[in-house]
Amino acid sequence: MSLSSSDVKRIAHLARIEVSDEEAEATLQKLSGILGLIEQMQAVDTTGIVPMSHSQDVVQRLRPDVVTENDQRAAFQAIAPAVENGLYLVPKVIE
């Protein structure tokens, strides 16, 4: 699978990362290298092998349904760039 510079731009946009044309070109080289590696691995016959979703063969531990957290809003909002009436402020969201 080959990647184009515009693919890189699109992926960067989805992740809200700003990349210049030069950076996009450099990233394209690196990503293409990774894709090349994956292509090589595709040659391995994986019939009958269950896809792995985690590197360890253990299962999820569950937590009892109890409220253990208390209000730490003041501490969290002390490091926020902008707050008002308890809300975090962000540039206007346009729908």
Next chain:
Amino acid sequence: MQWEVVIGLETHTQLQTRSKIFSGSSIAFGAEPNTQASAVDIALPGVLPVLNAEAVQCAIKFGLAVNAEIAPRSVFARKNYFYPDLPKGYQISQYELPVVGKGSLTVQVGDQEKTIRITRAHLEEDAGKSVHGASAGMSGIDLNRAGTPLLEIVTEPDMRSAAEAVAYAKKLHELVQWIGICDGNMQEGSFRCDVNVSVRPKGSDKLGTRREIKNLNSFRFMQQAIEYETRWQIETLEDGGTIQQATVLFNPDTGETRAMRSKEEANDYRYFPDPDLLPLQITLEDIAKVKAVMPELPGDMKERFEREYSLSAYDASGLTSSRGIADYFTAVVAQGAEPKMAANWVMGSVAAKLNEQDQDISASPVSPLQLAGLLKRIADNTISNKIAREVFDAMWAGEGDADSIIEKKGLKQVTDSGAIEAIIDEVLAANAAMVEEFRAGKEKAFNALVGQAMKASKGKANPAQVNEVLRRKLGA
């Protein structure tokens, strides 16, 4: 051309847990902004999600209730998208391996039964809320809702009309409350539906391009939105246009749907298994434990009512249409009322009053015990059915128990045969013409005479006795 509408639903039900799905924050509604948002919920670096056991129980309960496969192993995935009320930049959801697999729900549409296939149901976290107009040029973010546990229930595109879609949504709404996994509060957003609508020429087996109506939080709006959207799509196609896949919003003020954003770009969620969470394992023992505490399901209860109480399918279905009505009916019967009579009253007078006042059965001013007390007096002939309705109205108005109302208003049925004979003698004397008609063979005249006798007794004479005495006196 004849068109057919094809509808599928995705419903987000908020699970009735105390804490969030991946953190120990409270999910109580209506708290001050961001006071129920912990380090995990606001996605500070270095935090780890830990799954809430109760949320898993809820998912198993739902799976059992719709006869679905419950996955022995399911996987949490990251759904990546950028939005300010999603602090991690991804939502933890399930993708390839959801906790609940294929199931079904049978609904009543008019007098038809229809089975809707459920594709899957998966656990996920809710996002926060954006508050617009907080400050000029800014949006406010409240993360109290971020991390609230949801079960998203997805159907196959099996519905063919707005009525079917609404019937399914209502049935699902009752079911999740019945099994106690969701409070069903639509105003607070505990039960929200996204509806996928497409149209195709009737007879075609190819699906048309769909548009998704987001966040419908009332059944009435759902009906209106689907009807409008269907008309719009048909008109667009008939005018030679094409349908673009899109997300649309319904505007209750105009009754119209409007495209929100083109889906092509936003739809690239780049799902992948969340490395912060291990696979969720559900054993047969886990399922057996949940089964043991499951309430009797509405379908099973309906069948039992038909079998044990000889109720009609219609009555049994009505009595199990919500947990509240079923509990009420069961309580009336437990107080010794005859089941068929109890069914008639709960489905009749009680339902009519509640309907009139647009209230839920939990708001009924007449308790099951009080209703049973009234039915006892019908059964033992103290009052007739007709008088019972009068007593019921008084009970509804808060005038006390049946016995005290009957006593106070002197409504006790007259069963003294001497008194009844006296009334009938008077009636016969005063209505010689009717008597003649009856003797001439008009059966109708007999009913008129019964009516006169009942009227003369102010409705208190025992109707069966009146009939009997009257026939005897007329020599019929």
